[in-house]
Amino acid sequence: MAKKYPVQVKVNGKMKSAEVEPRLLLVHLLRDEFDLTGTHIGCDTSQCGACTVMLDGMAVKSCTILAIQADGAEITTVEGLGSREELHPIQQGFWEKHGLQCGFCTPGVMMAVNGLLQENINPSEAEIREALDGVICRCTGYQFIVKAVQHAAELIREQQSQPVSLENVTTRGDVS
Amino acid sequence: MTQVIGKPIKRKEDPKLITGHGQFTDDIKLPGMLFATMKRSRYAHAKIKRIHTAEALKLPGVMAVYTGKDVQDKIKPIRSIWLVPGCNLIPKDRIPLAVDKVNYAGEAVAMVVAESRYIAYDALELIDVEYEELPVVVDQEAALAEAAPVIYDDVPKNIAFTWKAGDVPEEVFINAEVVVKQRLVEQRVIANPMETRGAVASYNPGSGDLTIWCTTQNPHIHRITYADALGIPETKLRIIAPDMGGGFGAKIAVYTEEALVGLAAMQLKQPVKWVEGRQEHFLATSHARDQVITTELAGTKDGKILAIRAKNIANLGAYLSTMGAGVPTIDFGLMVTGAYDIPYAQAETIGVYTNTTPTDAYRGAGKPEASFQIERMINIFADKIGMDPVEVRKKNLVAKVPYTNAMGCNYDSGDYHGTLAKALEAIDYVGLKKEQEEARKNGRLLGIGISTYVELCGLGPSKVAGAIGFGGGLWENSSIRVHPSGKVTIFTGASPHGQGEGTTFAQVVADKFGIPLEDIEFVSGDTLIISMGWGTYGSRTTPVAGGALSIAADRIVEKAKIIAAHELGVPLEDVEFAKGIFSIKEQPDQQRTFKEIAWSANNAWNLPDGMEPALEGQSFFDPPDFVYPFGAHICVVEVDPDTGMVELKRYVCVDDVGRIINPMIAEGQVHGGLAQGIGQALWEQSVYSDKGQLLSGTFMDYAMPKARFFPMIESSFIESPSPVNPLGAKGIGETGTTAAPSVIVNAVIDALAPYGVKDLPMPLTPEKVWKAIHERSDGQ
Numbered sequence: 001m002a003k004k005y006p007v008q009v010k011v012n013g014k015m016k017s018a019e020v021e022p023r024l025l026l027v028h029l030l031r032d033e034f035d036l037t038g039t040h041i042g043c044d045t046s047q048c049g050a051c052t053v054m055l056d057g058m059a060v061k062s063c064t065i066l067a068i069q070a071d072g073a074e075i076t077t078v079e080g081l082g083s084r085e086e087l088h089p090i091q092q093g094f095w096e097k098h099g100l101q102c103g104f105c106t107p108g109v110m111m112a113v114n115g116l117l118q119e120n121i122n123p124s125e126a127e128i129r130e131a132l133d134g135v136i137c138r139c140t141g142y143q144f145i146v147k148a149v150q151h152a153a154e155l156i157r158e159q160q161s162q163p164v165s166l167e168n169v170t171t172r173g174d175v176s
Numbered sequence: 177m178t179q180v181i182g183k184p185i186k187r188k189e190d191p192k193l194i195t196g197h198g199q200f201t202d203d204i205k206l207p208g209m210l211f212a213t214m215k216r217s218r219y220a221h222a223k224i225k226r227i228h229t230a231e232a233l234k235l236p237g238v239m240a241v242y243t244g245k246d247v248q249d250k251i252k253p254i255r256s257i258w259l260v261p262g263c264n265l266i267p268k269d270r271i272p273l274a275v276d277k278v279n280y281a282g283e284a285v286a287m288v289v290a291e292s293r294y295i296a297y298d299a300l301e302l303i304d305v306e307y308e309e310l311p312v313v314v315d316q317e318a319a320l321a322e323a324a325p326v327i328y329d330d331v332p333k334n335i336a337f338t339w340k341a342g343d344v345p346e347e348v349f350i351n352a353e354v355v356v357k358q359r360l361v362e363q364r365v366i367a368n369p370m371e372t373r374g375a376v377a378s379y380n381p382g383s384g385d386l387t388i389w390c391t392t393q394n395p396h397i398h399r400i401t402y403a404d405a406l407g408i409p410e411t412k413l414r415i416i417a418p419d420m421g422g423g424f425g426a427k428i429a430v431y432t433e434e435a436l437v438g439l440a441a442m443q444l445k446q447p448v449k450w451v452e453g454r455q456e457h458f459l460a461t462s463h464a465r466d467q468v469i470t471t472e473l474a475g476t477k478d479g480k481i482l483a484i485r486a487k488n489i490a491n492l493g494a495y496l497s498t499m500g501a502g503v504p505t506i507d508f509g510l511m512v513t514g515a516y517d518i519p520y521a522q523a524e525t526i527g528v529y530t531n532t533t534p535t536d537a538y539r540g541a542g543k544p545e546a547s548f549q550i551e552r553m554i555n556i557f558a559d560k561i562g563m564d565p566v567e568v569r570k571k572n573l574v575a576k577v578p579y580t581n582a583m584g585c586n587y588d589s590g591d592y593h594g595t596l597a598k599a600l601e602a603i604d605y606v607g608l609k610k611e612q613e614e615a616r617k618n619g620r621l622l623g624i625g626i627s628t629y630v631e632l633c634g635l636g637p638s639k640v641a642g643a644i645g646f647g648g649g650l651w652e653n654s655s656i657r658v659h660p661s662g663k664v665t666i667f668t669g670a671s672p673h674g675q676g677e678g679t680t681f682a683q684v685v686a687d688k689f690g691i692p693l694e695d696i697e698f699v700s701g702d703t704l705i706i707s708m709g710w711g712t713y714g715s716r717t718t719p720v721a722g723g724a725l726s727i728a729a730d731r732i733v734e735k736a737k738i739i740a741a742h743e744l745g746v747p748l749e750d751v752e753f754a755k756g757i758f759s760i761k762e763q764p765d766q767q768r769t770f771k772e773i774a775w776s777a778n779n780a781w782n783l784p785d786g787m788e789p790a791l792e793g794q795s796f797f798d799p800p801d802f803v804y805p806f807g808a809h810i811c812v813v814e815v816d817p818d819t820g821m822v823e824l825k826r827y828v829c830v831d832d833v834g835r836i837i838n839p840m841i842a843e844g845q846v847h848g849g850l851a852q853g854i855g856q857a858l859w860e861q862s863v864y865s866d867k868g869q870l871l872s873g874t875f876m877d878y879a880m881p882k883a884r885f886f887p888m889i890e891s892s893f894i895e896s897p898s899p900v901n902p903l904g905a906k907g908i909g910e911t912g913t914t915a916a917p918s919v920i921v922n923a924v925i926d927a928l929a930p931y932g933v934k935d936l937p938m939p940l941t942p943e944k945v946w947k948a949i950h951e952r953s954d955g956q
């Protein structure tokens with residue numbers, strides 16, 4: 001068996017470590033070692049985006065990154081986006097606008113949307129559809145995902161006129 | 177309590193899914209769990225000479241390697257459950273691991289079980305299989321040829337069955353003023369739910385109980401089949417469908433890997449998990465459609481259709497999958513006349529084995545194929561007689577329901593002409609025609625496409641199931657348990673996996689009992705908890721399981737009313753029940769709440785003489801007939817003559833799906849189905865090389881629809897309750913895949929009319945469209 005290396009990451013605000021083979025994918029580290037199974041795997045060619053997480057503030061496909069590459073990084077998975085009691089505006093948007101059916105693609109799609117909304121708080125329909133190019137949803141036909149994103153953007157804009165800002169949504173619990 | 181049926185209620189199932197707390201099969205982790213992988217054949221047709229497993233077994237962490245010889249006397253072949261009668265069917269069942277011969281690329285030949293996923297994959301590389309290649313046939317028409325390779329010695333010409341329904345007297349065609357004939361190809365596509373298949377098996381060596389969590393749309397059918405295959409009593413096998421990332425028909429079929437994992441768990445006495453990779457999914461999970469349909473239509477010069485005759489050559493793949501025979505025969509053949517009043521109809525299907533992945537149901541299953549051929553034929557006929565395709569539709573649409581089509585199907589409710597009129601108005605058909613005329617003058621290729629589809633759903637009466645060779649019933653079971661606190665749990669034998677019945681069923685019960693939605697939980701997908709059920713497919717959950725739910729709820733109200741009358745000391749007739757309150761007529765101050773009666777029923781301190789305690793209701797509802805959702809879909813496309821790109825500019829749909837419980841969920845179903853139907857028309861195709869290698873075996877090669885491919889769909893509904901179930905529902909999941917392919921193709925062909933293009937096979941990729949434009953114009 002290949003030699004193992006230590007990896008330490010901050011996931012959803014908590015420090016976590018593991019000994020991993022160099023070939024271990026980040027998505028497997030999250031799912032199998034840390035039991036964060038909200039991040040899904042939908043393909044093996046980096047197309048579907050079901051595995052998307054925030055890594056140091058950027059939306060990335062965790063199936064395309066080795067766990068050891070993430071050493072020292074700060075990661076937010078869907079579990080860290082918001083809780084049932086305190087949903088993130090993106091989660092709220094998806095719930096209210098029926099942006100999910102089976103919900104399998106949803107965690108990754110929401111993280112990709114998080115990436116978009118960090119850069120563009122008022123995206124047009126075309127910009128939203130373009131930003132969803134890295135994800136595949138087989139259930140919804142995307143229309144209500146688009147509506148969900150528009151609604152989430154609206155909620156975030158409302159929120160931004162209040163003290164808490166969007167830069168701080170990457171790691172819940174870290175909101176300053 | 178205000179009524180919640182008909183309201184766009186947010187889904188109850190969402191909070192766990194949007195916070196990452198769903199539990200899908202791959203999320204299950206049990207102590208001591210091992211991981212299985214499958215060694216799959218690289219050849220489409222080959223003899224297996226030897227399998228060398230010693231190296232793999234030496235790899236540290238590998239617990240076992242199984243070959244076909246190891247398991248052939250432990251797991252029986254997995255039988256197809258739909259043995260269509262009267263067609264000389266020769267079923268070829270899948271065996272768990274190939275023994276002497278592989279019949280398609282991707283067929284499993286060995287299974288590794290190891291301590292971890294990575295080791296299990298490593299071990300696959302160490303298994304060496306010696307093959308002797310055999311000639312390959314992948315195309316169903318080629319497979320029928322004289323010199324074609326034969327896959328099974330006892331299946332001459334690779335013909336699995338020859339089926340026929342209906343009869344058109346030859347004179348009808350001979351005497352007809354107009355006859356048009358067209359070969360239409362329903363290309364092979366793949367359902368591709370975003371969650372691949374998977375299974376986790378856990379065995380208790382003390383009790384002999386085996387539990388398999390797996391991705392299934394019909395856990396009870398899986399239990400019947402796997403218990404039989406593994407030779408254990410049905411009562412010792414528990415199948416659980418946890419959260420599921422879509423199915424679309426691909427998870428109806430009963431496959432082999434789940435049984436293998438069960439066997440491994442029993443033998444190794446440790447839990448075992450297997451999860452398909454996406455590329456593995458492309459090879460190992462059923463494909464769909466792949467039918468070559470040649471249809472002849474006889475009509476009059478003024479647009480009346482007299483007869484339709486369809487010949488379907490269906491590619492079954494290498495084995496007869498679970499519903500493999502039923503899809504291109506019954507599901508297809510009964511609907512070949514579409515929504516039109518056509519006096520004569522005939523459908524013939526030849527089922528053919530080839531060296532490809534087996535085909536089975538995919539969203540619509542047979543109905544999209546039937547709808548595609550009739551809707552294309554109407555346009556081809558219209559073109560031939562020089563009539564507007566809308567006018568031809570108006571001339572032939574079913575005028576009045578109930579209507580019995582030439583194959584004996586009873587269209588249940590609704591106004592077919594009114595629905596078309598509504599769609600024409602919504603898209604401003606008259607204005608659109610003018611716009612098109614103008615555009616053509618300017619060299620722009622604008623096309624209008626239409627379909628007035630109908631589909632057969634809500635499967636279905638069990639008597640019919642028996643008559644058509646379906647190996648089971650098609651009734652459904654729902655039960656409702658009212659707990660002492662007045663909270664309620666719904667149990668159903670249907671097994672939804674994204675369609676939202678956890679919410680819509682709660683809406684039904686909330687209205688029946690006058691209680692808040694928060695008080696209602698929903699359970700499905702577990703054979704230990706649910707007494708029996710046939711699953712979720714064929715748009716049957718709301719019409720059939722929902723029917724059972726409605727009846728079960730009524731039974732509870734009936735009993736609760738008796739208890740209320742008893743407590744209030746009045747005759748039963750004097751008690752009224754509305755909005756959760758039992759009251760006495762004309763004495764509204766005398767009342768009991770639903771919650772109070774729930775407690776009374778459960779404590780049983782003071783029940784009427786002879787009444788049993790508790791408050792539960794159950795119904796096994798067997799519908800008297802199928803339901804027939806229908807609608808009118810119209811789209812506008814523009815083709816770029818320089819690139820061949822098809823831009824979908826507008827898509828309008830008006831669907832009559834019976835009574836709608838949650839319009840937001842209903843619309844979501846329409847969108848999802850449309851994306852798949854439009855995907856089939858424009859982008860998706862499963863392609864094999866002549867050697868039987870799947871060339872479109874990843875998401876890089878198989879064009880899954882993306883968000884930027886679509887405009888906003890303009891969807892609306894008409895609600896004509898179906899008379900065949902208590903909710904009046906008709907089912908909605910398959911409207912999009914049934915309607916969209918012909919709508920889009922009709923539009924693109926219309927756009928290309930200036931070039932004299934009469935037909936093009938799906939998918940209408942830019943390359944194909946560009947060639948159609950340029951090869952013709954160059955040739956002029």
Ligand code: FES
Pocket residue numbers: 040041042043044045046047048049050051052061062063064
């Ligand atoms: S699993 Fe990462 S892109 Fe599909």
Ligand code: FES
Pocket residue numbers: 099100101102103104105106136137138139140370421422674
């Ligand atoms: S909601 Fe099912 S794949 Fe997107």
